[in-house]
Amino acid sequence: MTPKRPLQFLIWLFVLRLVATSTAFAEEILATQFRRPVALVVSQDGNRIAIANQRSGTVSLVDLHEKKVVLETAIGKRLSDLIVTRDTRQLLVTDEETHQLIAVSFSPTGYKVEKRLTVSPYPVSIKLSEEGTYAFVASLWSRTITIVNLNAWLDEGETPLPAVERQIRLPFAPREMLVLNAGDQQAKIPSLDDARLKLLVADAFGSRLAVIDPESGQIDSVREIPAHAIRGLRLHPTKSHLVISHQVLSRLAQSTFDDVHWGSLMTNVLRTVELSDVLDPKADLLKHSVLQYLGGPDRGAGDPAGFVMISNGLTGLALSGTDELMLLDENNVYGGRVNTESYPTSVATGPDGKHAYVLNTLSGSVSIIQLAGPILVGTITLGLQPDLTPADRGERLFHNAKLSHDGWFSCSSCHVQGHTNGLLNDNMTDGTFGTAKRVLTLRGVAETAPYSWTGRFKTLSDQIAHSVKSTMQGNPLTDEETSDLEAYMKSLPPPPALGSDDKLAVARGAAIFEAQNCRNCHTQPVFTTAKIVDVGLKDEQGASKFNPPSLRGVSQSAPYFHDGRAKSLESLFTQFRHQLNGKLSSEEIADLIAFLNSL
């Protein structure tokens, strides 16, 4: 498809101008609501920003000259990402509550929903192929990439093709994606015989990166890197390297003052790897890996998130934990930090490359930062919002790295999006060092007292106060802060089940669960118990009595056991025979897993 970009772009601009003039007093009629903006795109002329708001389900249009919102339209329930089609005629938006991809066009009265397409549940991000023919939608909890043929979906030719061309299941929950175009690969890796369009997908919580061949639907490779909380993925402007923003949690370091202070426990990094290593499934992804450590003792750089790489070598990186934009020069040398508002997650630049627009997700605003300096030159609020509830205040605290010593990490560094990074951390929650334990999900935590692996804390607030003071080496929380954090955590629903298509297998698995007396420790409805149970697996200090974790959403919480020794539910039964009475056939184990996947 040959895009008629210049003409359509002009039309788009004209429409925008109309919109702008017709809604000059738009800010006066903007609803008072929580928005939680999560994605932004800058128009090609650099005059407008379109923003997807998660909590309000709206799309906001910001005029950068007037520095205000000129339009806000409700188009869904819980928006998660947006992108502009290559012909610039439409916005594509994902909605993780209605599980839809939404095509939106402009009209003088606001955004207009053109089409809705149901995709795999919980879509959280979207990318386009270079020529714009395909949209790739990553769905978090269903662990699926949906490939949408936009020509078929949007253009409605005489012989309509199916819009969803393919769905690819992944072995992990995806979020960040990157399209690797064949032309770029060929230019940079001459030895590559058969350059094809590839899609790179990163683990939303843990350590995995997958390379997908969208045309064949094959997964070329799934590899692990020492990483978690991968929040940014970019091709270096030279297109020869991949750059990833993420965190690294050391399994060997301990949550002591020294290990936190010197960045031994948690590090925040930009990792650069060679594209050729990424594309070659047999290559060691880390062979040419270079880490840039962000922040340092006395001033951590907690929770690096989205970033832009400008062609003059400058990188602008959102530090979502410390509410800052960090600049790095072409050698990734520190070039300054500027304060933003609460929880900056995404960054974009205009075509002149002189300004960065930082999306402050929890304060519902955009910070405009002049890169020369760098200095904050303006803040655009996306609209009024109601007073914060305790859970809202708790959400801000949860994502705030300033709770930890020197701002190295926040609660959401390990409990990524309230879930878990699946890694081990050696802290004093179990009363000993040298006994690293798996980070537990906080989703569904309201009903799973007592807390910690050893059930040491009877209430969630006790656990919270301990974690901030001891694990994060932060200042003690006030009672109000503790109860706010508790309110937020208790508002988190359990992770949605991965699900099973075979209902009969689920039923058979439920019977096995019953027959095996699994419910003694994993009692319905929450599938846990307040008891401390000897599970027969010892930690390094010989402790074997633990509080059984809840099985709700257990399909999303691999690896298993206190030290993550079982990498999958299957190995939990086949390799470790977890509390099995008698021998189960492989069919019975498959049924049991199908049942667990349905919880």
Added chain:
Amino acid sequence: MRLPPFSRLACVFLMLAGGVSIPRCVSADEPSIIASDLKEETFGSAADQGRLAWAILEAIEQQNISPPPRQALIRVLTQALIRIPKDAVKVSYRELLERVDSEFLQCQSADEMAHVVERNERYLNFDRVIAELTSGFGENLGKFRLIRAKDHEVEEQFHGNRYVGLGINLYHNDPSHIPVIMKLRPGGPAERGGLKPRTYIHEIDGRPTENVPQQTILDWIRGPIGTDVTLKISHETSKEQRLVTLARGLIRFESLKDRHREPISRDGLRYDRREPIGWIHVETINGSTLHELRVAENQAREDGIRVLMLDFRGFGQPGDLHQSLLIADSFLDGGAIWTRIDGSAEPRTEFADRECLFRETPLIVLIDWNTGPCHCAIAAALQDAGRAKLIGESPEFNGNISTSVRLNGVPYSLTMETTRLNRSRQDRQWPLEPDYSVAENSVAQNMRASVNQTSVPTGFRLGDRVILANDLNSKSSDSTTTRPSNEPTRSKDPSESAQVTHGNSTPSNRVTPENSPVRPVPIRKRLPIEDVAILVALEIQRGLPPASVKPASSDQNTQHKESTR
């Protein structure tokens, strides 16, 4: 002279403490200054002493790497405690020993032990227990040392590189002398307060310093961060005394140095600016070492370092085992590090993650007899994983690591062997054997032999064009360098042997044994091992693939696409 391990430790702490150091190691044969010798210690009442004895027994039994049976421990303790006063009549030592021994053996708690000591107070004296602890608690029962809890805290400050003090080096040779400030830590509270070297300290917070033991002086100087200390001082150039009040502050000690033993940021990492060989002297291993190595890695990238030498030689510096684990992990790309056997836990093998500093950069580790326990542990882990070649002498370290353990309910800690490290390669034992053995004690002789046998010019300098007549690695075993037995044999053809070349010179410029310009360069003690290390490094570097290209800044037309998200 080889100092016993504790004395070496003592010297280092003398250097670091306070930062108080003594130019001459006057206390080198006594327990270190960081940990008081407890000569002045009274240990409280008889009951307190009993509780201390119980806490010591408990700690040894729970945490020592090879705790003696309680019976043996108590026998040694009783023997050390019993002292029959001169005025006591008709007391049989044997009977007393048996009685107290059995009473001790029946104790089940600190309070019961306290009662036994109270009951027998007249015949027990705690002073000798300290002597026994210091000298080894009975030769067969292991090494123990009692330290005050507050000294343990200072030790932990050093391990975390967060020492709190004034940043002064004191000369205090004799209690009858007034302490003199010899050096000031740049940026430390004392220097910022305008103090100069050669300043006498007459009073500390109003207390005269004359005839006061060193440890007391240190106790007065140390304190919580941010608290004030008032000194009455005079400079040697004037008799005028004045008061100065300083706030105790954080004093940081770089654990990494360059080859000149200066902070590494000054001249970069290159041993010589003409060759891509880096040199880092790892002076201590503490909380900041990993951070410093990360910074150094960046520096190495800028400096174009292809081979890195880690100098672990030195003063037998103590280190922190936990931090050593993190350092070993940081250099290893996965795989086993070592197997750790603690007094109280099952043996466990520690594994490195895949994050790896100086990835793709071969490492050379320099060791000598004085290399400290934690340095040795790291060197062994790197050697066993094939990550580094070791050059130098076999150190004394036997695999047992001493740490300080807090005693329960009493203000003391016990330093003892709490951990045994087994090497990750089961076919290798302690002591550590270097891959290239370079003896340091017959330096000049070996150098001359080396020159005669291999035609290495004396005073070989990096960048010189040198051809060794024999391959570096195939020298006879009596020369300075010996070949590791498991290395493949190299060609002895001079044209293929260890050829050290530099710059754009052509092969015709090679220096041959016949015309080698042997320049008279003073032989320094450290020269040979460093020369060997450089030769090995250059050999390794020659075998490396070309340096990979790092991403450069891009062309303008990518700008637009990057900005659309």
